[in-house]
Amino acid sequence: xxxxxxxxxxxxxxxxxxxxxxxxxxxxxxxxLTSFAVLIFGNSLVPYDPTVVNISAAFQAPSLQHLFxxxxxxxxxxxxxxxxxxxxxxxxxxxxxxxxxxxxxxxxWAGYVxxxxxxxxxxxxxxxxxxxxxxxxxxxGVALGPGIEHVIEANLVxxxxxxxxxxxxxxxxxxxxxxxxxxxxxxxxxxKIIIKHIIPNNISPILVYATLDIGNAILxxxxxxxxxxxxxPPQAEWGRMVFDGQVYLTNAWWxxxxxxxxIFTVALGFNLFGDGLRDTLDPxxxx
Amino acid sequence: MTDHIIQVNELxxxxxxxxxxxxxxxxVDLAINKSEVVGLVGESGCGKSTLALAIMxxxxxxxxxxxxxxxxxxxxxxxxxxxKEMEKVRGTGxxxxxxxxxxxxxxxFTIGDQLSExxxxxxxxxxxxxxxxxxxxxxxxxxxxxxxxxxxPESAMERYPHEWSGGMRQRVMIAMALAAKxxxxxxxxxxxxxxxxxxxxxxxxxKSLVREVKASVLFISHDLAVVAQIADRVAVMYAGMVMExxxxxEIFENPLHPYTQSLMGAFPKETGVRKARLETxxxxxxxxxxxxxxxxxxxxCKFVKDQCSTARPGLRETSxxxxxxxxxxxx
Numbered sequence: 001x002x003x004x005x006x007x008x009x010x011x012x013x014x015x016x017x018x019x020x021x022x023x024x025x026x027x028x029x030x031x032x033l034t035s036f037a038v039l040i041f042g043n044s045l046v047p048y049d050p051t052v053v054n055i056s057a058a059f060q061a062p063s064l065q066h067l068f069x070x071x072x073x074x075x076x077x078x079x080x081x082x083x084x085x086x087x088x089x090x091x092x093x094x095x096x097x098x099x100x101x102x103x104x105x106x107x108x109w110a111g112y113v114x115x116x117x118x119x120x121x122x123x124x125x126x127x128x129x130x131x132x133x134x135x136x137x138x139x140x141g142v143a144l145g146p147g148i149e150h151v152i153e154a155n156l157v158x159x160x161x162x163x164x165x166x167x168x169x170x171x172x173x174x175x176x177x178x179x180x181x182x183x184x185x186x187x188x189x190x191x192k193i194i195i196k197h198i199i200p201n202n203i204s205p206i207l208v209y210a211t212l213d214i215g216n217a218i219l220x221x222x223x224x225x226x227x228x229x230x231x232x233p234p235q236a237e238w239g240r241m242v243f244d245g246q247v248y249l250t251n252a253w254w255x256x257x258x259x260x261x262x263i264f265t266v267a268l269g270f271n272l273f274g275d276g277l278r279d280t281l282d283p284x285x286x287x
Numbered sequence: 288m289t290d291h292i293i294q295v296n297e298l299x300x301x302x303x304x305x306x307x308x309x310x311x312x313x314x315v316d317l318a319i320n321k322s323e324v325v326g327l328v329g330e331s332g333c334g335k336s337t338l339a340l341a342i343m344x345x346x347x348x349x350x351x352x353x354x355x356x357x358x359x360x361x362x363x364x365x366x367x368x369x370x371k372e373m374e375k376v377r378g379t380g381x382x383x384x385x386x387x388x389x390x391x392x393x394x395x396f397t398i399g400d401q402l403s404e405x406x407x408x409x410x411x412x413x414x415x416x417x418x419x420x421x422x423x424x425x426x427x428x429x430x431x432x433x434x435x436x437x438x439x440p441e442s443a444m445e446r447y448p449h450e451w452s453g454g455m456r457q458r459v460m461i462a463m464a465l466a467a468k469x470x471x472x473x474x475x476x477x478x479x480x481x482x483x484x485x486x487x488x489x490x491x492x493x494k495s496l497v498r499e500v501k502a503s504v505l506f507i508s509h510d511l512a513v514v515a516q517i518a519d520r521v522a523v524m525y526a527g528m529v530m531e532x533x534x535x536x537e538i539f540e541n542p543l544h545p546y547t548q549s550l551m552g553a554f555p556k557e558t559g560v561r562k563a564r565l566e567t568x569x570x571x572x573x574x575x576x577x578x579x580x581x582x583x584x585x586x587x588c589k590f591v592k593d594q595c596s597t598a599r600p601g602l603r604e605t606s607x608x609x610x611x612x613x614x615x616x617x618x
Contacts, residue, residue: 185382
């Protein structure tokens, strides 16, 4: 299949009509660009060193000098928010991407093949769903010990089943559609039908849900950080900053509210982006 | 009788649901010869499609269950095949076209992409190496699009299903069903969703292409006019049973079974005296869970006799090639 210029123009045209999606894409692009910039330039990108403690500058309210104010140790919150971007990007994207991969394959397989395979795979998924995601993540996180990677792994354990369910539901309805029947009749092997017909047709609802889910993943990871399992001080991480500031909420609201707003904005950005993506992917909408 | 492509023997299929047991096929016997087009007619719900799905190995099991019988294809019983073995028969051995061309194509891929899938399967089964030769595959896709009379095949293959009309899509489906050169094609009401002019074109196309690839066809329809145009032989089904089977001219000129006669009577004549009104068959098709004992047609039959409610006659040959299942012809 070749991607021709007409298709791209059409895609852009559909997107252009959707202002909110453009806003969402803007936020997502800014988030990703910031992450890469931090990875390349490091702390020299931001106005203040995010890890240097300066007690005399503690608890300063937002001003032109410190856009987001300073925290209890006098560190510039804006700088800390910026350098935390790649870590949160890593957490959000890897949790969701791996979940899509595992859940997508397990769900599509179970839904399409059906019968005993479906029964076994879905009961396994149920076991994971039965335990609250957060409790499961905390348990696994404690067992693995502190570290960003471990936070990702801990969250994954409870994260993929939702995608398996989603993929299975899609596969179940696709299975009945006549083009699958037609593919079977043409002699296509079961494995190829799943790869070529089930998964591509299944992907758009999953992709939409996944983009909505990235913000969620960042939030969950931050809970683990709060409990001492994720980012270790002095490393900056959004969720961690929210929880650190919680103690000072009455006299220094900016400490948790502003990093919280950053999470909110990024989550909303992914959300709008996801909505736009759904419309773009829908061939009926394109016409 | 070695020239049979496929032979269905005493095939009985039931659907077991919570509401009860539906008898979909009852001891169906049907054989199709090489390069022969057999029309299968009957009202909705008489088991036509179930028969096609059974041959294809696509019956949803459960609830469907094969009680008895066999389907002999190339000397082996298809019912004993595993899913893996069935996959190898589909496409190159037996293929199928469906009633709804609108939903039979994957909306995400181009026409060319989907047609090349079939052609690749065929090539791979003939010769492992050929299937990977994209140029060869592409050339054959273009050739097949030409064969089904699609204008400008080069640009047509880059198009998506939603850009096409029903008739065009059905042409693609026909190309897909025949491109792998199957020995048998099942056509499940392929023209019912199309308008009459398109219908005629599609029928002509199927007829000539089938001759070209030397495939046999089981052509399912509820439309006698369509069957008259395309079939060499016709089987009439009612409530899961084959009631009559005869060469196409014979069945239209000399229908024996009362059900067949009623069907013909309910069919508008092309010429001749204008009748005041069309004949109809009183009553309706029986619920498959409660098929009447004896001959399933007897409650609606004009010539019903006492023994009809108890005796269930099998197919019996009355003249060469003409078989009928009715007590009137058992003497």
